[in-house]
Amino acid sequence: GEHTVEIWHFDRSGTGVLEFGIAAGTKTEFDDSFRLVGDAGHRNFAPLIKTDLQDDIRNESATAYLRIPFDVEDPNNIGNLLLRPRYGDGYAAYLNGTLVASANAPEQLTHTSTAVIDRFDSAALVQDLIDLTEHKALIKQGTNLLAVQALNNAADDIDMFYSTDLIMTLSEAPINLTQSTSIKARAYLDGKWSVLTNPTYTVAFPASAENLRISEINYHPSSATLAEIDAGITDADDFEFIELTNISDEPVDLSNVSFTQIVVDGNDEGVAFDFAEGSITEIAPGQHILVVEDIAAFQARYGTELPVAGQWSGALSNSAETISLVAGEQLIHRFKYSDAWYPRTDGGGATLEVFSPATQALGDWAAASGWRPSVIGGTPGAAASVNPGDVNADGIFDSADLLIVFQAGEYEDGVTGNSTFEEGDWNGDGDFNTSDIVFAFMQGNYIGDQPQVPAAAVAVRNDFTDTNDDDDDKRLKKDPKIALHDSLFESWV
Incomplete structure (x- = not known):
């Protein structure tokens, strides 16, 4: 059809040339191919001014046109759309x-339109907030255009200003993180934006028996010292604790993990603690954390720097108790310990420690062979520090320890899985045999007259008569020796 086109051309130089073309056909959507061309110089006269048009339009026009192209990868991800203009x-x-x-625009806009009011300069510096969310369907994938007709109150007005931000927020759909990362964010509430934050979000994996293990139990602590008694702590049970270890290479979420009590013969057994209500809800790879009977008592004995998640309800029996650890409805651990396993963990100052929680089978937790008595005081918040061979827990591996294990009479006794740490099972396979002696001596911690691996065992096995037996702590008068043949033991004599 025929259309009337009006063109205004301002010729300032006397040599202006205007070219105008109209393409044939029709348009079914916005076409950005036709545009007004003006001054795009960046003069930076003030922090808020990027393009200065004063010399070009003052006393000539009260209108200026701005074009702001922007790209959108996926319009479906847009939640809110906000315009934040400053204008004269x-x-x-x-x-x-x-x-x-x-x-402040007239109902009918033309290229000569003016603003209907003259605002104060101070108002121009206030950034408005316009919610354009209802118009977000106008945004398409790829390049989009925000075009603005800035209006002055009059062509000869000495000031004219316009700037804007177009803000797009993500939709309310959750953000799925596949790895720990930092995300810059701020909140919008009651027409105001919060300060920009840059929190780090850690991706934690759900807790299970594959990544979380109980690694130490102090069920019957040693009695309170005089200093602890003076501090008002008289009950040794107040020093009880349970240690958990993350045996995986990823952080583990504890918000769904809890210790639960079970009813056995009409009585509640175990302790109760919900990590969601504790001070630690995530455990890092290899980290050890603690739940205790009494935080004040625990810190009085072990200090305030250890990672304590909280204080349980219930108590640990000094003799035997069933402990249950769950993640929601999923069972992680359930086993029963016994004070008969290692006497020195029963009020003697040592704790029960799992020597290798990452490699031991879950069934080991219910047997003495799966545990070791710790050094005196235990190692809360740290890996087990068991010294293979040190069965009397005096801190050293010497002939006194060898005397104890051979007196137990379980060396290669033909009974599978019947030996504990104190009976010579130092490598954790449940038996006392040559491999345990090799393992202990290969650690290089034996204290004595440089015995050859594992020579001490032979003399002890053959003859216990040559001992100092003035007291109950029998020791060999001389550290035994035996030569090795091709790195293997010579036959027992």
Whole structure:
């Protein structure tokens, strides 16, 4: 059809040339191919001014046109769409050709339009907030255009200013993180934005028997010292604790983990603690954390620097108790310990420790062979520090320890899985045999007259008569020796 086109051309130099073309056909959507061309110089006269048009339009026009192209990868991810303009007197904003916002603009806009009011300069520096969310369907994948007609109150007005931010927030769908990362964010509430934050979000994996293990139990602590008694702590049970270890290479979420009590013969057994209500809800790879009977008592004995998640309800029996650890409805651990396993863990100052929680089978937790007596005081918050061979827990591996294990009479006795740490099972396989002696001596911690591996055992096995037996702590008068043949033991004599 025929259309009337009006063209205004301001010729300032006397040599201006205007070219105008109209393409044939029709348009079914906004077409950005036709545009007004003006001054795009970046003079930076002030922090808020990027393009200075004063010399070009003052006393000539009260209108200036701004074009702000931007790219959107996926419009479906847009949650909220906000326009934040600063303007001198008025404006009209178009998103991909559709009018979406205006202020102080006349009903009919032309290229000679002026703002309907003259605003104070101070008002121009206040950034408005316009919610354009209802117009977010106008945004398409790829390049989009925000076009603005800035309006001054009059062509000869000495000031004219316009700037804007177009803000797109993500949709309310959750953000799925596949690895720990930092995300810059701020909140919008009651028309105001919070300060920008840069929190680090850690991706933690759900707790299970594959990544979380009980690694130490102090069920019958040693009596309170005089200093602890003076501090008002008289009950040794107040020093009880249970240690958990993350045996995986990833952080583990504890928010669904809890210790639970079970009813056995009409009585509650175990302790109760919900990590969701504790001070630690995530455990790092290889980290050890603690749950205790009494935080004040625990810190009085072990200090305040250890990672304590909280204080349980219930108590640990000094003789035997069933402990249950769950993640929601999933059972992680359930086993019963016994004070008969290692006497020195029963009030003697040592704790029960799992020597290798990452490699031992879950069934080991219910047997003495799966545990070791710790050094005196235990190792809460740290890996087990068991010294293979040191069965009397005096801190050294010497002939006194060898005397104890051979007196137990379980060396290669033909009974599978019947030996504990104190009976010579130092490598954790449940038996006392040559491999345990090799393992202990290969640690290089034996204290004596440089015995050859594992020579001490032979003399002890053959003859216990040559001992100092003035007291109960029998020791060989001389550290035994035996030569090795091709790195293997010579036959017992």
